[in-house]
Amino acid sequence: MKYYIIAGEASGDLHGSNLMKALYRKDIDAEIRFWGGDLMQKVGGTLVKHYRELAFMGFIEVLFNLKTILGNIKICKRDIAESQPDVIIFIDYPGFNMRIAKWAKEKGIPTHYYISPQIWAWKENRINDIKRDVDKMYVILPFEKAFYEEKHNFPVQFVGHPLIDAIQSQPVLDSSLFKIENQLDDKPIIALLPGSRKQEITKMLGVMLSVVEEFPDYQFVIAGAPSQEFSFYESFITNGNIKFISNKTYDLLKIATAALVTSGTATLETALFKVPEVVCYKGSWASYQIAKRIITLKYISLVNLIMDEEVVTELIQHDFNTKNLKKELHKILEPNHRAQLLQKYDLLEKKLGGTGASEQTAKLIVAALN
Incomplete structure (x- = not known):
């Protein structure tokens, strides 16, 4: 079978790579073309376009880059038409993928969606497009099945969360060797995860680093995104x-002992590694004003959304400042608070289900095609 997979950002690249591995196991004759990143490229197949050329965040930023986005949609349609896949598999990234899904449905190409657009957060009217244009939907959050089936009468498959697989498949780490190789000292580590796009890193990292002098007994380590060069981060690194x-x-x-994390999939990853965290987010003024008027969720982090309570503190927009960040970082370093937080993380992991999301999804896709 010929599979065409579209992932438009770093998290999609991770989940897409694991899905590809599972597809190759289930279908020895699988041919895969994809839009994704380095992780998917390592698995095999043919990379059409890297996600670093696709990722734009915020309403205003998307408008400024509309010509590029529309050009990429045109390229994608042309490549699909030429390669004639047996199925297209969309991974999140709805602004792009739903446009391709509409076109593909009209062309009679089977459309499968792995990792649902977050229409429960905003643009719920997209359910009409999903019902029209998506043949099969595989969801990874426990509340999504009820949302689709009970509220919107659209059958979906809950396959569990692929991060469980991704994390549990990690090899054992020699922490001493890792520190030596990466020139880290013996101080406890506060990890900084400022995101993967240049726009968000620029907005997030300066504020995250503004608290460094308050915590001299810790070393702060920036987690560099695979899509960005060190030279981009260099100007932020101001002391030893x-x-x-x-x-x-x-x-x-x-x-890591603790982490400051930009809102997104990384908040869930950090929790599953059992690292106390503060969730941070700051967009452009215009994008924030639009978002707060159309998004009605109580929380922005996946941890809090899944648990339906404030497990981790969220510092959003104006609340994301040096004073608040210092206060919340002190809190998650305090032993009693840390212990309570780690108990909540254990419950979170149970809610997400067991392992096998990628295997289950690949099995269902292959079975549907056969």
């Missing part, structure tokens, strides 16, 4: 207590 490690976020989280 700030270290930088590129493309080794999971290894960093294995040995």
Whole structure:
């Protein structure tokens, strides 16, 4: 079978790579073309376009880059038409993927969606497009099945969360060797995860680093995104207590004492590694004003959304400042608070279900095609 997979950001690249591995196991004749990143490229198949050319965040930023986005949609349609896949598998990234899904449905190409658009957060009217254009939907959050089936009468498959697989498949880390190789000292580590896009890193990292002098007994380590060069981060590194490690976020989280994390999939990853965290987010003024009027959720982090309570503190927009960040970081370093937080993390992991999300999804896709 010929599979065409579209992932438009770092988290999609991770989940897409694991899905590809499972597809190759289930279908020995699988041919895969994809839009994704380095992780998917390592698995095999043919990379059409890297996600670093696709990722734009915020309403205003998307408008400024609309010509590029529309050009990429045109390229994608042309490549699909030429390669004639048996199925297209969309991974999140709805602004792009739903446009391709509409076109693909009209062309009679089977459309499968792995990792649902977060229409329960905003743009709930997208359910009409999903019902029209998506043949199969595989969801990874426990509340999504009820949302789709009970509220919108659209059948979906809950396959569990692929991060469980990704994290449990990690090799054992020699922490002493890791520190030596990456020039880290013996101070406890506070990991900084400022995101993967240049726009968000620029907004987040300066504020995160503004608390460094308040915590001289810790070393702050920036988790560099695989899509960005060290030269981009260099201007942020102003003293010897700030270290930088590129493309080794999971290894960093294995040995971190605490973390400051930009809202997104990384908040859930950090919790599953059992690292106390503060969730941070700041967008452009215009994007924030639009977002707060159309998003009605109580929380922005996946940890809090899944648990339906404030497990981790969220510092959003104006609340994301040096004063609040110092206060919340002191809190998660306090032993009693840490212990309570780690208990909540254990409950979170149970809610997400067991292992096998990628295997289950690949099995269902292959079975549907056969």
